[in-house]
Amino acid sequence: MKHILAVTLFLILSLGAAPAARAGNFIAMGAPYPPYCVSNGLTVKGMAVTTLTTIMDMCGTPINDSEIKLMPWAYAYESAARQPQRILLNAQRTPQTEHLYKWVGPMATARIVLIGRKRDKLFIPTRNQLKGYRIATVRWSRPEKALLSGGMREEELLRSPSHVQALRQLDKGEVDLFASTERGAPYHLAGMGLRPEDFTVCFTFDEEPLYFAFSRDTDDSLIHRLNRALQEIKATGPQGRSLFDRMFAE
Structure with a gap:
């Protein structure tokens, strides 16, 4: 990550004299992050996409479906910092990223939660009590990154390649908790x-404001x-x- 930040900062400085972006012709990029960015056939949908297209229309800079793309997070992150007329969806605004982009938001706040089976009736009052649970x-x-940056260690987690395996383990009682966003859990x-109603939020670990990060031009x-x-x-x-x-009323 430090290497990516160093490279992107160098590239941003090299673009210091770039002309300001004209209206239109933006490309928006994001990694899959339900329900904020999800694949819908050949297009990308989700809360972030709907919000972006709405405010872009309001400002006379419409963006088409074909200009909104899903891609690996690291590539989207660097592309928005390096190339003109780019928009990074669901970006985190931190001291490390503040000067890499221009910011619109926050669009929403993603709550990072640990869900469990309702029938297990888990009670977890503080982070210290998480140590005894099997967390997928x-x-x-x-x-997962939120848990790790919040003090948990990789060896304390049961890491899966996808949510499918992790949720199957949770459903079978092979793990106690699954880390997700609060809005994303019912979707998965x-x-x-x-049945989403068979599961419940057992602990709220963190909150993550989500922004649109525009290229510096x-x-x-x-x-x-x-x-x-x-x-x-x-x-x-x-x-x-x-x-x-009203746009996102269930």
Whole structure:
């Protein structure tokens, strides 16, 4: 990761004289991250995609389905930092990434949770109590990274290549907990034919604000307008709900 940051920072500095991006012709990129970015046949859907297309339309800079792509996170991360007119979906705004992009958001906050079977009736009041549980994660997933950055060690986790294997273990009682986002867990469970209502959040480990990270050549006035548009759709309306809430009402 340090190597990637060093390379991207060098490339950003080399683009210091690049002209400001014109409206349109952006390419948005993100890794699969249900329900924020999911594959839907030949297109990409999800909360982040719907929100982005909405605010881009509001600002007169529409983005087409063909310009929104799923790809490995490391490639999307570096491409948005290196190439003009790029948008990184579901980005984390940290001191290390602050100067690599221009920021719109936060779009939403992903809650990193540990889910378990309701019938097990697990009670976990603090992180210290997690030590005695068998916790399944998807290897290199963002929930797993959150656990590791929050003080857990790899050897304390039961790492799987995909959520399918991990959730099968959870359903069979072979593990106690599965690390996921709160919104993503029902999506994965339903996709496997499991009943989301048979599972519950046993512990909230962390919260992760999600941003749209625009390449540095993007005009500052567009970034300002997009942030204003995002505030508008998230503002509470006369019915007590925002447009954002209505867009994603279950």
